Amino acid sequence: MRRDEDAPPVAVLGHRKVWSVVLNVLIGKPGKSRVLRLGAQAAVLTAVVGGTVAFANQDTDVDLTVDGRTTLVSEDADTVGELLAARGIRLGARDVVAPSPAAKIEDGDDVVVRYARQLEVSVDGKTQTFWTTELTVDSALRAVGIRADGARLSASRSLPLGRQGLALVVTTPKKVTLVADGKRAKVTTTAPTVGDLLTEQGLTLGKDDTLSVLQSTPTVKGLVVAVTRIDKKTVTKTEKVSYATKSVKSAKLYKGEKKVVTEGVQGSRTATYAVVLADGKVVSKKLVDATVTKKPVTQVVQVGTKARPASSSGGGGGGSVAGADSLNWAALAQCESGGNPSIVSSNGLYHGLYQFSVSTWRAVGGSGLPSQASSSEQTYRAKLLYKRAGAGQWPVCGRKLFT
Known part of the structure; x- marks a missing residue:
């Protein structure tokens, strides 16, 4: 141990040792001459008389340990409290000292002082504050009853706890x-x-x-x-461009008739898109640029405006329709309806000689119900339907037209 450098030289010897030397000299030992003994006694008495004050104020040698650091100190103190006061050590309400401040001290005694530190511990987000006199993180956690086996600490377990305290984060598995x-x-x-x-x-x-x-x-x-994972890309591709359709009136066609005079043709363009992918799947696609490389051709359709001639009142041929008059309409009517112009199908959807649906009837210019029109009117509308869509309008009986 290191001796306190401030202690007076006489303090190196305790009270008992000093007085033992003095007594030995004063009493003397056998075999020494009276003259020598008297001379020594005189010298000792002179030293004793001259050093009376020094012996009266003899210091006490104590091992003082403050927060784990031990120092040999010498102070003119009879109690632990006097020793601490002499060393300028002041204790707070949470600090500890052993022995107690009122305890008597003698040479060679040990006095231990521990200052209290504030330890703030947050365990998985729940924070508590403790006061401890332990000197390391690990010992402090054990002292306050926090099990941290396998946990992650924001400071090393062996970290010394300074008097300023510590805020510690503990994360359990x-x-x-x-x-x-x-x-x-x-x-x-x-x-x-x-x-x-x-x-x-x-x-x-x-x-x-x-x-x-x-x-x-x-x-x-x-x-x-x-x-x-978000990936952003720029993608360029060639795309078709749809053509527009333009309708023009034609006095050469009857009302309800249409004729394509210019076929529409699709164009093409080069389009650039900003594409966003989430884990490889497209989640958004935005057109950022487009250049037409081939213009589309607009389809032109003539729409008839000419009034239709009145239907023939005769018994079978109906109005004349070029390219359809020579077909066997009577055979078709026999197959479809048994030749009954007023017949209606059991489900109410199909009417007359040629079993028109109401929507198809009206598409070829008919009005009212087909089953209420004359036979010639029905035949005329059937011819118009044939010109527009062919014999396929009658999937089963259409072949009869060619017999």
């Missing part, structure tokens, strides 16, 4: 689910936050990647963290 890059894994982690978890698992986020939760989110048991 938890099982969480991590979904990233096409994989779903259950991991046990002591990472305090989701950001720390990603670092722990070696996952790096791109500038456009997204997380299902904030990186600052605390990790809790059962948490699911999903990483979505």
Whole structure:
């Protein structure tokens, strides 16, 4: 131990040792001459008389340990409290000293002082404050009853606790689910936050990647963290351009008739898109530029405006329609309706000689119900339908037209 440099030289000897030397000299030992003994006695008495004050004020030698650091000190003190006061040590309400301040001290005694420190501990987000006289993080946690086996600490367990105290974060192991890059894994982690978890698992986020939760989110048991990889691309492709349709009136065609005079032709263009993919799947596509490389050709359709001639009142031929008059309409009517102009199908959808639906009847200029029109009117409308769409309008009986 190091001796306090401020102690007076006489303090090196305790009270008992000093007086033992004095007594030995004063009493003398056998075999010494009376003259020599008297001379020594005179010298000792002179020293005693001259050093009376020094002996009266003899210091006490004590090993003083403050927060684990031990020093040999010498002070003119009879109690622990006097020793501490002499050393300028003031104790707070939470500090401890052993023995107690009122205890008597003698040479060779040990006095231990521990200052209290404030320890703020946050365990998985729940914070508590303690006062402790322990000197390291590990011993302080044990002293306050916090089990931290396998946990992550924000400071080393062996870190000394200074008198300024410490704020400590403790994260216990938890099982969480991590979904990233096409994989779903259950991991046990002591990472305090989701950001720390990603670092722990070696996952790096791109500038456009997204997380299902904030990186600052605390990790809790059962948490699911999903990483979505976002990829942004520019895609250029050749596309077809649809043609427009233009209708023009024609006095050469009857009302209800149409004729394509210019076939429409599709064009083409080069289109550039900004595409966003999430984990490889397109989630958005925006046109940013388009250049027409081939213009489409507009389709032109003539629409008839000429009034139709009155229907013939005769018994079978109806109005004349070029290219259809020579067909066997009577055979078709016999097949479709048994030649009955007023017949209606059992479901009410089809009418007359040629079993017109009401919508088809009206598409070829008919009015009212087909089954209420004359036979010649029905035949005329059937001829117009044939000119427009062919014999396929009567899937079963249409072949009769050619017999």
